[in-house]
Amino acid sequence: MSSSFSQIAARPQLVILSIMIFVQGCAYGATLPYLGVTAIGALGMSDQAYSALTVVASIMTVAISVSLGILSDGMGDRRRMIALLALAGTIGYGAIFLFATIPVFVVATALIIPFAQAVHSLLFASARIETSALTTQDAAAVNTIVRSFMSASWVVMPAILGLVLAQSTNMIGAWGAAAICTLLVAVGSLLLLAPAREKAAPAGTSGTAFFDALRELVRLEMLVRMIAMAAVTGTTRLAMMIWPLILTLELGGSTRDVGFIAALIALIEIPFMLIAAILLKRFSLLAIIIVSALLYGLHMVGFAFATAPWHFYALAVPGAAAAAGLLSLPITYFQDLFPTRPGLGTAFMPINSFLGNAVSAGTFAVGSHFLGYSGTAWLGLALALTGVAGLLLVENTAPRKRT
Numbered sequence: 517m518s519s520s521f522s523q524i525a526a527r528p529q530l531v532i533l534s535i536m537i538f539v540q541g542c543a544y545g546a547t548l549p550y551l552g553v554t555a556i557g558a559l560g561m562s563d564q565a566y567s568a569l570t571v572v573a574s575i576m577t578v579a580i581s582v583s584l585g586i587l588s589d590g591m592g593d594r595r596r597m598i599a600l601l602a603l604a605g606t607i608g609y610g611a612i613f614l615f616a617t618i619p620v621f622v623v624a625t626a627l628i629i630p631f632a633q634a635v636h637s638l639l640f641a642s643a644r645i646e647t648s649a650l651t652t653q654d655a656a657a658v659n660t661i662v663r664s665f666m667s668a669s670w671v672v673m674p675a676i677l678g679l680v681l682a683q684s685t686n687m688i689g690a691w692g693a694a695a696i697c698t699l700l701v702a703v704g705s706l707l708l709l710a711p712a713r714e715k716a717a718p719a720g721t722s723g724t725a726f727f728d729a730l731r732e733l734v735r736l737e738m739l740v741r742m743i744a745m746a747a748v749t750g751t752t753r754l755a756m757m758i759w760p761l762i763l764t765l766e767l768g769g770s771t772r773d774v775g776f777i778a779a780l781i782a783l784i785e786i787p788f789m790l791i792a793a794i795l796l797k798r799f800s801l802l803a804i805i806i807v808s809a810l811l812y813g814l815h816m817v818g819f820a821f822a823t824a825p826w827h828f829y830a831l832a833v834p835g836a837a838a839a840a841g842l843l844s845l846p847i848t849y850f851q852d853l854f855p856t857r858p859g860l861g862t863a864f865m866p867i868n869s870f871l872g873n874a875v876s877a878g879t880f881a882v883g884s885h886f887l888g889y890s891g892t893a894w895l896g897l898a899l900a901l902t903g904v905a906g907l908l909l910v911e912n913t914a915p916r917k918r919t
Contacts, residue, residue: 519654520654520657520658520661520793520794521661523647523650523654523658524658524661524662527646529642529646529709529710530643530646530647530658530662532704532708532709533639533642533643533646533662533709534643534662534665535665535704536639536701536704536705537636537639537640537643537662537665537666537669538665538666538668538669539669539697539700539701539704540602540635540636540639540666540669540697540698540701541665541666541667541668541669541670541673542669542672542673542693542694542697543605543609543632543693543694543697543698543701544633544636544669544670544694545669545670545672545673545674546673546674546677546690546691546693546694546697547609547690547691547694549674550687550690551570551625552566553687554621554686554687554688554690554691555569555621555625557686558616558686558687558688559616559617559618559621560618561618561621569622569625569626572626573625573626573629573630574870574873575870576626576627576630577630577633577634577866577870578866578867578869578870580630580631580633580634581630581633581634581636581637581863581865581866582733582863582866582867583726584597584601584634584637584638584859585634585637585638585641585859585860585862585863586726586729586730586859586860586863587726587859588638588641588859589641589729589857589858589859589860590725593711594638594641594642595705595706595709595711596705596706597638598635598638598639598642598701598702598705598709599701599702599703599705599706600702601631601632601634601635601638602632602635602698602699602701602702602705603698603699603702604628604629604631604632604698605628605629605631605632605633605635605694605695605697605698605701606632606695606698606699606702607624607628608624608625608628608629608631608632609624609629609632609691609692609694609695609698610691610692610695611623611624611628612624612625612688612691613688613689613691613692613695616688632698633866634866635698635701636666636865636866637859637862637863637865637866638859638862640659640662640663640847640851640858640862640865641858641859641861641862642709642858643659643662644659644851644858644861644862645858647659648855652852653796653797654797655848656793656796656801656845656848656852657793657794657796657797658793659847659848659851660789660790660792660793660796660844660845660848661789661790661793663789663843663844663847664786664789664790664844667782667785667786667789667843667844668786670782671779671782671783671786673693674779675779677689677690677693729857729860732854732860733863733864733867737910738853740906740909740910741850741853741906741907741910742864742867742868742871743871743906744902744903744904744905744906744907744909744910745846745849745850745868745872745903745907746868746871746872746874746875746903747872747875747899747900747902747903747906748805748809748842748846748899748900748903748904748907749842749843749846749868749869749872749903750871750872750873750875750876750879750899750903751809751812751813751816751842751876751896751899751900751903752812752839752842752843752872753872753873753876753877754816754876754879754880754892754895754896754899755812755816755819755835755896756778757876757877757880758819758880758884758889758892758893758896759777759819759828759831760774761889762819762822762828762889762890762893763777763822763825763828765889766889766890767822767823767824767825767827768825769825769828773825773828773829776829777828777829777832780829780832780836781832781835781836781839782836783836784832784833784836784837785836785839785840785843786840788836788837788840788841789840789841789843789844791840792804792808792840792841792844792845801845801848801849801852802849802907802911804841804845805841805842805845805846805849805907806904806907806908807841808838808839808840808841808842808845809838809842809900809903809904810900810901810904811834811837811838812835812838812839812842812896812900813896813897813898813899813900813901814897815831815834815835815838816835816893816894816896816897816900817893817894817896817897818831818834818893819831819889819890819893819896820890820891820893820894822890846865846868847862847865850862850864850865850868875899876899879892879895879896879899880892882895883895
């Protein structure tokens with residue numbers, strides 16, 4: 517691990533990008549946990565309207581992130597794009613903070629903030645370029661550590677806001693904090709990031725090149741990879757849906773327990789991400805993802821046997837250990853498929869997130885109706901096994917394309 521940290525420290529631009537990833541993550545951590553309670557509880561949106569808003573915002577985020585990620589591969593300098601997109605976040609978050617009404621919330625969340633969420637992909641694509649001179653194993657280890665900065669932001673920011681806004685009647689102030697974070701990212705992009713060392717080929721931004729990249733996304737091999745990875749990572753989302761319900765509705769736990777356990781999981785994930793970086797020096801990336809998926813599926817089976825609230829505190833440790841690999845490694849998995857096109861490789865992550873949410877939501881809907889919450893936990897293991905089978909199938913039948 518020390519060598520990975522030294523490799524980051526030896527690259528000032530990678531240090532800056534890691535800090536920017538942390539700050540950008542703080543914008544997410546400030547608002548996403550409170551999106552529903554603010555829209556419905558503070559502003560008075562209906563459940564149906566809020567549901568429709570989240571669907572539209574998700575689709576917009578995927579479309580924008582994928583398109584701009586592909587286009588960024590044809591740019592010699594991503595700094596201005598990052599700055600402009602981050603400023604969109606400042607405008608969107610700031611508008612909600614200053615003018616907290618339903619129309620402003622809807623327009624900002626559905627049409628403006630999705631541009632800011634594309635910054636996430638561009639920062640990781642830029643970080644990938646900084647590790648291009650490293651070996652595959654070293655680059656994967658460094659990328660895993662860089663990814664842990666995003667997780668750290670989700671530990672730090674909600675805790676700070678919880679203290680600062682504890683006496684507030686709503687969480688609108690969180691959007692003000694997010695606006696400041698995105699403004700810092702925009703300023704950092706313009707003042708701290710260095711120009712690209714090499715200018716990209718002009719063809720990268722041509723219509724032909726763009727549609728060629730889109731065709732890469734829909735090749736059968738890539739579709740199998742995306743669906744399989746969505747099944748694997750969807751287990752973490754499914755778990756977050758069911759364990760709070762089992763804890764509070766079936767075992768008599770409190771919402772305070774839910775908060776403590778969620779914070780505990782996020783905190784434990786960080787050191788295990790660093791451990792994953794060490795393991796990448798000895799084991800293949802795919803092997804660690806597969807083991808993490810199987811362990812996470814088995815950990816979810818524990819939900820079905822839990823009979824007291826403290827059982828979920830105990831399950832937080834193996835759950836966080838396995839989730840660390842599922843949260844930090846898929847981005848490197850997809851980037852490795854296209855090492856010379858980091859924007860395209862990183863574009864798979866918003867797609868994976870969207871598909872993972874869809875898979876977990878569908879599984880929860882079916883499982884909770886027919887099996888109950890505890891029975892749905894077994895479907896988490898089924899998802900993990902399905903995803904692992906898909907990844908192994910495509911690895912054995914379709915060699916990775918490295919362009």
